[in-house]
Amino acid sequence: xxxxxxxxxxxxxxxxxxxxxxxxxxxxxxxxxxxxxxxxxxxxxxxxxxxxxxxxxxxxxxxxxxxxxxxxxxxxxxxxxxxxxxxxxxxxxxxxxxxxxxxxxxxxxxxxxxxxxxxxxxxxxxxxxxxxxxxxxxxxxxxxxxxxxxxxxxxxxxxxxxxxxxxxxxxxxxxxxxxxxxxxxxxxxxxxxxxxxxxxxxxxxxxxxxxxxxxxxxxxxxxxxxxxxxxxxxxxxxxxxxxxxxxxxxxxxxxxxxxxxxxxxxxxxxxxxxxxxxxxxxxxxxxxxxxxxxxxxxxxxxxxxxxxxxxxxxxxxxxxxxxxxxxxxxxxxxxxxxxxxxxxxxxxxxxxxxxxxxxxxxxxxxxxxxxxxxxxxxxxxxxxxxxxxxxxxxxxxxxxxxxxxxxxxxxxxxxxxxxxxxxxxxxxxxxxxxxxxxxxxxxxxxxxxxxxxx
Amino acid sequence: xxxxxxxxxxxxxxxxxxxxxxxxxxxxxxxxxxxxxxxxxxxxxxxxxxxxxxxxxxxxxxxxxxxxxxxxxxxxxxxxxxxxxxxxxxxxxxxxxxxxxxxxxxxxxxxxxxxxxxxxxxxxxxxxxxxxxxxxxxxxxxxxxxxxxxxxxxxxxxxxxxxxxxxxxxxxxxxxxxxxxxxxxxxxxxxxxxxxxxxxxxxxxxxxxxxxxxxxxxxxxxxxxxxxxxxxxxxxxxxxxxxxxxxxxxxxxxxxxxxxxxxxxxxxxxxxxxxxxxxxxxxxxxxxxxxxxxxxxxxxxxxxxxxxxxxxxxxxxxxxxxxxxxxxxxxxxxxxxxxxxxxxxxxxxxxxxxxxxxxxxxxxxxxxxxxxxxxxxxxxxxxxxxxxxxxxxxxxxxxxxxxxxxxxxxxxxxxxxxxxxxxxxxxxxxxxxxxxxxxxxxxxxxxxxxxxxxxxxxxxxxxxxxxxxxxxxxxxxxx
Numbered sequence: 015x016x017x018x019x020x021x022x023x024x025x026x027x028x029x030x031x032x033x034x035x036x037x038x039x040x041x042x043x044x045x046x047x048x049x050x051x052x053x054x055x056x057x058x059x060x061x062x063x064x065x066x067x068x069x070x071x072x073x074x075x076x077x078x079x080x081x082x083x084x085x086x087x088x089x090x091x092x093x094x095x096x097x098x099x100x101x102x103x104x105x106x107x108x109x110x111x112x113x114x115x116x117x118x119x120x121x122x123x124x125x126x127x128x129x130x131x132x133x134x135x136x137x138x139x140x141x142x143x144x145x146x147x148x149x150x151x152x153x154x155x156x157x158x159x160x161x162x163x164x165x166x167x168x169x170x171x172x173x174x175x176x177x178x179x180x181x182x183x184x185x186x187x188x189x190x191x192x193x194x195x196x197x198x199x200x201x202x203x204x205x206x207x208x209x210x211x212x213x214x215x216x217x218x219x220x221x222x223x224x225x226x227x228x229x230x231x232x233x234x235x236x237x238x239x240x241x242x243x244x245x246x247x248x249x250x251x252x253x254x255x256x257x258x259x260x261x262x263x264x265x266x267x268x269x270x271x272x273x274x275x276x277x278x279x280x281x282x283x284x285x286x287x288x289x290x291x292x293x294x295x296x297x298x299x300x301x302x303x304x305x306x307x308x309x310x311x312x313x314x315x316x317x318x319x320x321x322x323x324x325x326x327x328x329x330x331x332x333x334x335x336x337x338x339x340x341x342x343x344x345x346x347x348x349x350x351x352x353x354x355x356x357x358x359x360x361x362x363x364x365x366x367x368x369x370x371x372x373x374x375x376x377x378x379x380x381x382x383x384x385x386x387x388x389x390x391x392x393x394x395x396x397x398x399x400x401x402x403x404x405x406x407x408x409x410x411x412x413x414x415x416x417x418x419x420x421x422x423x424x425x426x427x428x429x430x431x432x433x434x435x436x437x438x439x440x441x442x443x444x445x446x447x448x449x450x451x452x453x454x455x456x457x458x459x460x461x462x463x464x465x466x467x468x
Numbered sequence: 469x470x471x472x473x474x475x476x477x478x479x480x481x482x483x484x485x486x487x488x489x490x491x492x493x494x495x496x497x498x499x500x501x502x503x504x505x506x507x508x509x510x511x512x513x514x515x516x517x518x519x520x521x522x523x524x525x526x527x528x529x530x531x532x533x534x535x536x537x538x539x540x541x542x543x544x545x546x547x548x549x550x551x552x553x554x555x556x557x558x559x560x561x562x563x564x565x566x567x568x569x570x571x572x573x574x575x576x577x578x579x580x581x582x583x584x585x586x587x588x589x590x591x592x593x594x595x596x597x598x599x600x601x602x603x604x605x606x607x608x609x610x611x612x613x614x615x616x617x618x619x620x621x622x623x624x625x626x627x628x629x630x631x632x633x634x635x636x637x638x639x640x641x642x643x644x645x646x647x648x649x650x651x652x653x654x655x656x657x658x659x660x661x662x663x664x665x666x667x668x669x670x671x672x673x674x675x676x677x678x679x680x681x682x683x684x685x686x687x688x689x690x691x692x693x694x695x696x697x698x699x700x701x702x703x704x705x706x707x708x709x710x711x712x713x714x715x716x717x718x719x720x721x722x723x724x725x726x727x728x729x730x731x732x733x734x735x736x737x738x739x740x741x742x743x744x745x746x747x748x749x750x751x752x753x754x755x756x757x758x759x760x761x762x763x764x765x766x767x768x769x770x771x772x773x774x775x776x777x778x779x780x781x782x783x784x785x786x787x788x789x790x791x792x793x794x795x796x797x798x799x800x801x802x803x804x805x806x807x808x809x810x811x812x813x814x815x816x817x818x819x820x821x822x823x824x825x826x827x828x829x830x831x832x833x834x835x836x837x838x839x840x841x842x843x844x845x846x847x848x849x850x851x852x853x854x855x856x857x858x859x860x861x862x863x864x865x866x867x868x869x870x871x872x873x874x875x876x877x878x879x880x881x882x883x884x885x886x887x888x889x890x891x892x893x894x895x896x897x898x899x900x901x902x903x904x905x906x907x908x909x910x911x912x913x914x915x916x917x918x919x920x921x922x923x924x925x926x927x928x929x930x931x932x933x934x935x936x937x938x939x940x941x942x943x944x945x946x947x
Contacts, residue, residue, distance in 0.1 A: 077538075356857040366864070378879040381846065387874040389885070396861035396891045403883040406844075 032087045033210070035459025036066055040172050042093065046177060048146035057158045061173035061332035064162045071167050080354045080386045081325050082113040085294040086240050086268050091210035093177065094239070097201035108260060108451040109228055113195040114139070120200050121178050136188025137367070141387040142179030142214055153181065156216045156246050166298055169272035170461070172212045172244035179214035184223035188345035193226035193445060200267065202235035210240040215449040221250035221278065226445065230260040233267030233292065243271035251305070254282040258448065263292030265320060279305035286443055289324040290455060296325040303330070305338035317459045318351030318383070325354040332365040337368040346432060346441055347376065347383035348461055356388045362392045372402040377435050377459055379407070431461045495552040501525060506650050507552045511655070512620050524641035524651035531645045537808040538837045539777050540871055541713070541750065545938040549715060551653040551686065569892070612670050616661040617638055622690055623659035630661055634692050635698060638721040638758045638785070647715040647754040650686045654719070657687035662697035662728075670908055671927055675700040688721040693728035700731040713776060715753045726761025726788065729768070733926050735934060738774035745804025745833070750775025755782035759791035767794040771934045772807060781839065783812035786820035793822040796922040800938065801834025801866070810840035815848035815881070823857035827919050830866035841873040842879040851881040859889040860918055912939045
């Protein structure tokens, strides 16, 4: 879909110090996974051309105007190498070890750290490189998908350059007994140079299947790291996916991601995005309710501080009748953090009885923080109920007064209120162990000292 | 049940579609530096005006027509438009009786009696016919209060210092494609200056009318309220029914100094085209107010029922501390009308406040877009904004979009935005119908209720007119 204001077709010179992606692709294409498959080679070729045609996203494009994209375009990343050690992320994940676990370190599968062999019947999980060796034909529909019309330049780049990924397939009516934890960790290599990894995730739920998936990215090391992720999700009739995305990059880590979800009749998609840090986090989430009675619930909580930027763009497309969307993103901003929210609900002609709500609420803790919020609707059907809202504000002085009048110090009162604001999103997490560790992570990120007494 | 009945309601004819046979004095069609010079010469303007126009024209040549709005229309050929058209028999008028009877008849048909009726209702009217201001009533009473209210061309001659000082101070000639075009070729408009501490003794009003064929209308309104002054200004517009589209690109600038208050109300009822979307006015208007002084207030109220295309974003620059901006809007699109309208509230001063209430109604194949921006600059300590935009959908072919943008760079500010979109509930219709109201009245009542918050902001005479206009515009389109 055209999100307007694109520079499509314009030739934008790539920054001198940045990566020359076309050259990188030309050099690497014969060594990338599945290089022997003609259909995949041509899909990669097309994606690379699409990226070059669109040009790297710059602030002149309406949907990138608030995103300081130089964090990734202004650095000369090299394809990620093997991590020097695993100390950077060992024991830091938010999920218990009892979950099925698949670990990618610097964009490579780490079999010694993964544990996903005891899967129930009907569920298959494998690395993308492995799947391309074993059964490439079954991936053709997903990997060969044309992305040129989506207006997502980094997704094209991931489609061209992906070096690894994960394929999860849940057969008709099957379900995974425990959640699947996907850990994307990164750490320094011997060279100590900036690293990048392009990854693809393919999630397929056949009719009636169900899955809980936790995708956690964990930053480590002292050199900048950039993860560029393209996820395609297909959910069959009556199937349900709970998708948790935890972004925990360090101050030098960046992540750009595009998630394309297609929902079948009566299916459900629940997304929980938690952004706990990263120089630049940009997430594009596109959900298409393609058949009647599909439901999606999109939740987000972003904690931004320092000079970090978190940027969430969501598009929900109601293409069939009777769809339900519930969307709420919250952000807590401190120091010089920036949060961008661009949410769109698009009700297509004929998508009658659509029931959609879209909210974005932001809490500013510091004068230097910066919020850009666009909750948008495009509606082409009349029998709909759609609501949206946005709010940007600071802690209520009345609430502060209430707590202080009960003998609570300014600093504690402030922390309590911020915690309460953020925990609403965490309470929506139904996986108890994850909920608890998220609460602890939120607690650890509470503002340090009280500056004023409101 | 209701849908078909309701659909049948909406097709009443556009009742201002007549045209008047007034001889006009036109310049050749097309746009060039010579035309700009010719317009300036015809108006006998001082050199600073010509310079300003030429600067605007040269800048316009470097600009591209904007394409970001959600409106679709065939490309406008700017060389096919006649940029200046004036009723011919124009000479200096000393009293109302000297006005061309044809023009007077036209205004009477429009319900703008320039004479007694308005004396009774105490409204001073400046009527703009095609591009030129025809007559301004009540000048004397206003002069006694120190208020200057006259046509723009008159102001250029009699108050050149004020014009030079304020023209372009809110909407510079470089502002946007249509405003720049207007700056180059605008032919007339209204000028109003309220001196310090004066509360304008009556409502001021301008009535715009496009009559001549193939012409574009480019008027410019400038209102300056000096410290502590207060004025309420009304604007109304109509045009004859024609098959071709006509362009209207106006600019309105408001300046409010300390403690001043300007209330600007518009009822826009340009010809919307026929039911198949043929003809109608393209209304590309730039309206902006500057709250320059502390505690100043600018309030925009608009009822948009006409035009094939409306492209209009009345905005407020809240510069003075504690200044207030308001925007109340009802936009109705029926048949194939398209409206892309909204507002911008730019908070710069401390403790500034703004309120946005926008009601969009789409019927038939109408398309209605709310596009708004609230920006809180870092300097705007304690700023407050509340926005609400609701859409009502009548019929399954129409569309309603909302594109709000909130940008906040100050922790002490509070910004809230709420929006909803729905159709008329079957239960609401049923309730009214079982109490004996026909579908038409029931829908009218619900729609008027939906718009009430905005209508309440209109001056009394306009509120009555707005109610009627809503019902007329909805005829045959409700679903």
